[in-house]
Amino acid sequence: MSAMTTQEATRQYAIRLGDDALILGHRLSEWCSNAPFLEEDLALTNVALDFIGRARMFYSYAAELSGDGRSEDSFAYQRDCREFTNLLMHELPRGDFAFTMARQYLIDEYSLAFMEQMLSSTDPTLAAIAAKAVKESRYHLRRSRDWVLRLGDGTEESHQRMQTAINELWGYNAELFEMDTLEADLAGQGIAVDTTALRQPWSAAVQATLAEATLAVPETDWSVRGGRQGLHTESLGHLLSELQFIQRAYPGLEW
Numbered sequence: 001m002s003a004m005t006t007q008e009a010t011r012q013y014a015i016r017l018g019d020d021a022l023i024l025g026h027r028l029s030e031w032c033s034n035a036p037f038l039e040e041d042l043a044l045t046n047v048a049l050d051f052i053g054r055a056r057m058f059y060s061y062a063a064e065l066s067g068d069g070r071s072e073d074s075f076a077y078q079r080d081c082r083e084f085t086n087l088l089m090h091e092l093p094r095g096d097f098a099f100t101m102a103r104q105y106l107i108d109e110y111s112l113a114f115m116e117q118m119l120s121s122t123d124p125t126l127a128a129i130a131a132k133a134v135k136e137s138r139y140h141l142r143r144s145r146d147w148v149l150r151l152g153d154g155t156e157e158s159h160q161r162m163q164t165a166i167n168e169l170w171g172y173n174a175e176l177f178e179m180d181t182l183e184a185d186l187a188g189q190g191i192a193v194d195t196t197a198l199r200q201p202w203s204a205a206v207q208a209t210l211a212e213a214t215l216a217v218p219e220t221d222w223s224v225r226g227g228r229q230g231l232h233t234e235s236l237g238h239l240l241s242e243l244q245f246i247q248r249a250y251p252g253l254e255w
Contacts, residue, residue: 009182011065013192015075018058019086022076025051026243030094050136057129077247081237082230089172091236098151102165105144109205110176112137113198122190145209152213163215170218175225
C-alpha cells in the first residue's frame with residue numbers, strides 16, 4: 001500500500017465501522033421510552049446497546065493502532081461532523097416506527113453478511129469483533145425482518161407506512177456496497193470485507209422479504225452517497241450536538 005501503511009489504513013477502516021455502529025446505535029436509542037409498547041421499548045434499547053458496544057470495540061482497536069493516547073471516547077466525542085465517516089443511511093432521523101424497522105432490516109440483512117465475511121479477516125482483532133457481532137446480527141435480522149412482514153402484510157395503514165419507508169430509504173442502499181481505494185486495498189490483503197460481493201445475495205434476500213410482505217421493490221432511479229468522505233446530511237450535526245454535549249461542555253470529564 002503506497003499512500004499509507006497497512007496499519008494506518010486498518011485504523012481508518014476500524015473508525016469507519018465504529019462510526020456506522022455508533023450513529024445507528026444512537027438513532028435506535030432515541031426510541032427509549034418512545035416505542036409503541038414496553039416490550040419493543042426494551043428490545044430497541046438492547047439493540048442500540050449492541051451497536052454501541054460494537055462501536056466501542058472498533059474505536060478501541062483504532063485507538064490501539066493510533067498509539068498516541070487517544071481512547072474510544074476520543075473518536076466518539078472529540079471529532080466534528082465532517083470527520084465522521086458513517087454511511088448516510090445510519091444517520092437519517094428515526095422517523096416513525098415503520099421507518100426505523102425498514103432501515104433496520106435493510107442494514108441487518110447487510111450487517112449479518114458483512115460480519116460473516118469478516119470472520120475470515122486476516123486481522124485477528126477484526127475477526128474477533130466479527131465473532132461477537134455475528135451472533136447479535138442474527139438476532140437483529142430475525143426481529144427486523146419479522147416487523148417488515150408484520151407491518152407490510154398488516155393493516156392498510158401499516159402497509160402504506162412500510163412501503164413509504166422502503167421508498168424513502170432505497171436510494172441509500174447503493175452506498176453500502178461501494179468501496180474506495182482504502183477498502184479495496186485492505187480487501188485485497190484479506191483484511192477488509194469485499195462489500196461488492198455482498199450486493200447480489202443482499203438484493204435477493206431483500207426482494208424475497210419484500211415480496212412476502214406484499215411490498216413493492218422501488219425503482220433504482222436515485223442514489224445518495226458521500227458518508228465515507230465526510231459528506232453528510234444536516235441530521236448528523238443535530239445528532240452529534242446531543243451525543244457530544246457533555247464532553248464538549250466539560251472536556252475530559254470522567255464519571
